[in-house]
Amino acid sequence: MKVKCPTCHQTHDWDTRNRYRPFCSERCKQIDLGAWADERYRVAGAPLDENAVSVDEWGQSSSQAH
Numbered sequence: 001m002k003v004k005c006p007t008c009h010q011t012h013d014w015d016t017r018n019r020y021r022p023f024c025s026e027r028c029k030q031i032d033l034g035a036w037a038d039e040r041y042r043v044a045g046a047p048l049d050e051n052a053v054s055v056d057e058w059g060q061s062s063s064q065a066h
């Protein structure tokens with residue numbers, strides 16, 4: 001069985017002894033995990049920033065109204 005490495009797109013044999021599958025090597029697995037971690041960090045960071053701003057604005061306008 002042949003599989004394509006998601007990182008380097010090289011075709012290699014599917015080997016159940018390969019602990020890095022579906023990647024061809026440890027290096028390709030680490031690259032993919034690193035890219036995924038970066039993506040998750042960006043996605044998680046954006047809503048937190050927006051939330052902090054909106055809560056702060058709501059608190060200011062509320063106290064000014066009274």
Ligand SMILES: [Zn+2]
Binds near residue numbers: 005023
């Ligand atoms: Zn690879």
